[in-house]
Amino acid sequence: MPEALLTVKNLSVDFHTARGTVHAVRNVSWSVNRGETLAILGESGSGKSVSASAVMNLLDTPPAEIVSGEIFHEGKELLKISYEEHRALNGKKIAMIFQDPLGHLNPVYTVGWQIVEMMTAHGRPIEMARARALELVTRVGIPEPEKALKKYPHQFSGGQRQRLMIAMALMLKPDILIADEPTTALDVTVQAEVLALLKELQQETGMALVLITHDLGVVAEIADRVVVMSEGEIVEEGTAREVYHKPRHAYTRKLIGAAPGKGDIRQPGPEASVLLEVSGLEKTYGNFTALKDAAFTLARGQSLAVVGESGSGKSTLARTILRLEQADKGTALWKGRDLITMPQRDLLAIRQQIQMVFQDPTQSLNPRMSVYQLISEGWEIHGLMPDRKARRARVEELLEQVELLPSHCDRYPHQFSGGQRQRIAIARALALEPELIICDEAVSALDVSVQAQVMALLDDLRAKLGISYLFIAHDLGVVRDFADTVLVMKEGEIVEQGSTEAIFSAPQHPYTQRLLAANLDPDPDIQAQRARSGRAAP
Amino acid sequence: MSDSTAVKPVSQDQNKGASALLGMLWRDKFAFVSAIVLLIIMAFAIFGPALLGDLATSQNLRGRNSPPFDLSRGWIFVLGGDSLGRPILARLIVAAQSTMAVAAGAVATALVIGAFFGLIAGYMGKTASQIIMRLADVIMSFPSLLLAVVVLYVLGPSIPNMILVLAITRIPIYLRTTRAEVLEVRERMFVQAAVVMGASHRRIVLRHILPVIAPTLITIATLDFAFVMLAESSLSFLGIGIQPPSITWGLMVSQGRPYLNTAWWLAFWPGLMIVITALSLNLLSNWMRVALDPAQRWRLESRKSTDA
Incomplete structure (x- = not known):
């Protein structure tokens, strides 16, 4: 050998x-x-x-x-x-590319400059570097490569940035x-x-x-x-x-x-009453249409998955329903009342019924609050459970429900692993006994085995408490195992929706x-x- | 950090709160010494004028500019005498009161006002932010000494007026820092999570944003302390600050300046006091930043409790 x-x-x-x-x-x-x-x-x-x-x-x-x-x-x-x-x-x-491309591109220089620098730093002439940069940027699939080289990192999507990083790493043919x-x-x-x-590239260069x-x-x-x-x-x-x-x-x-996507596809359960009915929802940022004429219904106890790539409007959909962003047009009827036009005062009561679990628990949990404070904050806001002892007992119960220990109450988020943190976030969402939990990429940041645990937990809670889910994800395997119905979004539009089985076995679009x-x-x-x-x- | 790790119940922790804090202070030796130094200075400020007030103002022309470390005139002249033959040691101790009153007063006022408006400017919409920031720009673009001269000339020199003037000139520092930090922190996920839970604006600002930016503000405040002490001395030098026979360290520095060639100790000792105070505050704020941050606190906790 x-x-x-x-x-x-x-x-x-x-x-x-x-x-x-x-x-x-x-x-x-x-x-x-x-x-x-x-x-x-x-x-x-x-x-x-x-x-x-x-x-x-x-x-x-x-x-x-x-x-x-x-x-x-x-x-x-x-x-x-x-x-x-x-x-x-x-x-x-030996070249290296990293997971987080935003952290590794300097925001004050154009990407072209940075890619070229990779070569000039190792003593190559600048014309050669420019030509190679253009060639590689075209190669990694950036649209309008010549213009792209003159842009700054923030002007690209996360995926494009990673492609630029790859182009940069490959400049010197490592x-x-x-x-x-x-x-x-x-x-x-x-x-x-x-x-x-x-x-x-590997086949060409033998790297x-x-x-x-x-x-x-x-x-x-x-x-x-x-x-x-x-x-x-x-x-x-x-x-x-x-x-x-x-x-x-x-x-x-x-x-x-633990790898998702191998189990049986869920069969839709018996018809249930409609919890959320969205129609004609639109949101634009300047000239950019983030959400176009979105319409769907979500029944009680159902989980609806929204899949699509980044920038497809999945998160905007969730954020407009939650009123984190104001929609331009359309209605979102929550048990018959429109969330979009509801006055702030009435919204407070609804906030208790709809909770959200965010993608990254490291960021969505206040690092300066203990687990007890984090979970009980909702009650404080809504003036529930004034009795301290009862609160504490309930927090401990919730922690057990998400398979953490009651003794974890007085710890801080940084003392937990990513999966444990996400379970704290779920416990926080559960504390207010919501009817709908919106999960925005809630398991994407987790390891496969932890992801499987969290998904099992969510599924279990649905069975026990009848919670509905609006589940935003890009991992189709997870969606296949978890969702009853699936919405596929692209460029702000819902291009296809149907039962999980229909989408996975006979996709139309x-x-x-x-x-x-x-x-x-x-x-x-x-x-x-x-x-x-x-x-x-x- | 395994799941099976036992955690103390909270009631016990609360009782131990104060002693735990002291324990953490003991573990950082620099901060511990700083705390003691600051306590001594506080004691000077509180008891100094009552105990040594007469000594500090009694002139003795024979002892003019008498050198330090000479005990022939008694222990009170150990740091030497000033240009009128007054013992420097006594004057240093007595001056602690007005110095600390002006510096602490000005820094605290500027911090509170600056942070308050900074939070509003950062958190509220564009209009409020624009108004507040332009006002801050006006203050910043106005020469602070000129402002001080005008205000003190109109209002007359006194300690409260000094505090007012110095605070006004320092407000923009806190205001701008606070606003910049708020703009960043309010976009963090946990703030959005609080919105989703239905938290009020007040709650978001006070519970979620302020604790995150507080360490930065405290650090700036301690650095500002020394600056304010010196700014006060330059006002006194112009004759619109603290008026003799009242004394501050800053005033002592500026009074000693003409004698730097012949009697360095006149300006040196008060200068040293300013440095020691600022340094102690700095070290203590450094410790505080770590001690108040749950993610950093373990650095100050004893091995035993973390391994348990």
Whole structure:
């Protein structure tokens, strides 16, 4: 076997924190060859990014300490070379793209300038850099590339920014591209395009791709080999097919089992009374139409999923119904009363009946309030449950309902994991005993296994308390498992709506069909089959 | 941070609130020393004039500019004597009162008014914001010394008027900072979550926005403390500030300035006091920022309680 392009051997990294030493990774070894794609699969906190950071010399020491291990690239020991040598290597030979493209693009320079700088910083002439930038920006699918280069980062959507980041990383034709959750923030169709692009570029240049991800679908789509990490250790290693079909380790089995989109499609229940009836809802921002003539009904105890890509108006729909934004036109009848024109005073009572769970619990929970304060705030606002003892007992009960401990009352949000935080947010929504919970991408930020838990919890609450859901999501697998009916939105319009079964088995609108086709299946075989038929079709 | 970690019940925590805070203070040695220094200065300010008032004003022309660390004139002259032969130590202690009154008064007034209007400007619509911000611009574009001269000339120099003038000139700092922070914080998800729950504007501003921006304001206020002390001295220098025989540290610095070549101690000791006070406040506010932030607090908590 020829020597691998990049080899990590027995790497152990500790983090020295004030709370003691954390063994971030222990004895991790992997290697990647030219033209190969290695996926490092794991959930948050599994240490999947640490080894890549060590390769890039991005670990801050202290608090991090590389206890043992070696990293080889073209005969060089990367842990022993100087900072300057590392700098020459980073970007040129080994490039990296990150999950959050907004954080990694400087807002005060045009993207063109930033992409060009990548090359000029390594001593290439500026004309050459400009030509290459234009070529790559066209390649990654940015419309009107010449104009795009003169724009600033905020003028692009999240997906476009990530594509720009990829263009930037590829400027110097690196040998190795490390991608840390590159498509997590992207829409499914964009994700499919980006992954296809990465594949193509890899075939052309023969670069090695190290893909850090939590998404089994991404692994199935692109990876040759996969390394599964859990709690800082590699628990399983093999080709993508082997790992999916014959997982040896219990953790891998659990991960594959938790992947959504495999269960039975829900059958619509018996007819129930209408809770919310929206018709002709419109919202424009200047010339931009965010929402056009939206109309749907939601019955009691039903869950309605709204799917669509970012910018399709899903969130605007929720925000206008909640009166976080004022709609321009249309009605939203809540038990016969129009929410859109209702005076503020009456709205207060309705606020109790409709609650919302936001996408990112880290941001939607006030960091300076304890769990008890967070959950009981609703009662304080609405003047409910004046008795302190009863409040406390109810908060504890709610915490148990969302599978947290009553003793968690006096903790603060930062002391919990992402999944636990989202459960606190759900407990907060439940505290007011709402009839409708609007979930705006409520599980998108969570790990697959945590996501499965939260979804099961929501489902359980629906069965027990008869809560209705307006469920905004981009993950079709989750929608398939959870929703009774589905709305598909595109550019502010509802292009298709129907029962979950109808949408998934016989999508009518071409956009729905495209969306379903772009959805990645965790099974590598199905993915490969799709790719073949997709290539044959056009 | 596992699920099984036991947490103390809240009633017990509340009883322990004060001692826990003291424990956290003890753990940050710098902040602990600062707190003691500030307590001493407070004691000076409260008891100083009553105990040493006469000594501080009694002239002794033989002891003019007498050097420090010379105990032949008694312990009270340990820091030397000023240009009229008054003991500097006594004067420093007595001056603490008016200095602290002016500085603390001006900073607190500016902080409260600035934060109040900043919250309004940041949270309310465009019109309110425009009016408030333009008013702030007027204050900022007006030379603060000129404003002070006019106001003090009209109203006459006294401590309350000094506080008023200095506060007015410092208001825009707090106002602008508050507004900028509010504009950012109000867009955060947890504020929207509060809106969805039906929280009133007052509740959103006081419970959700103010606690987030408070640490910034407190940090600015402590930095401003030293600035205000010196601004007060320049007003006194112009003869419209604190009038002798009243004394402040700032006034002592400016009175000592002509003698810098021959008797450095006249300006040095009061200057040192200003530095020590400002530094202590700064260290203490630093500690406070950490101690009041639930996400940072563990840095000051004992190992035992976090590992339990």
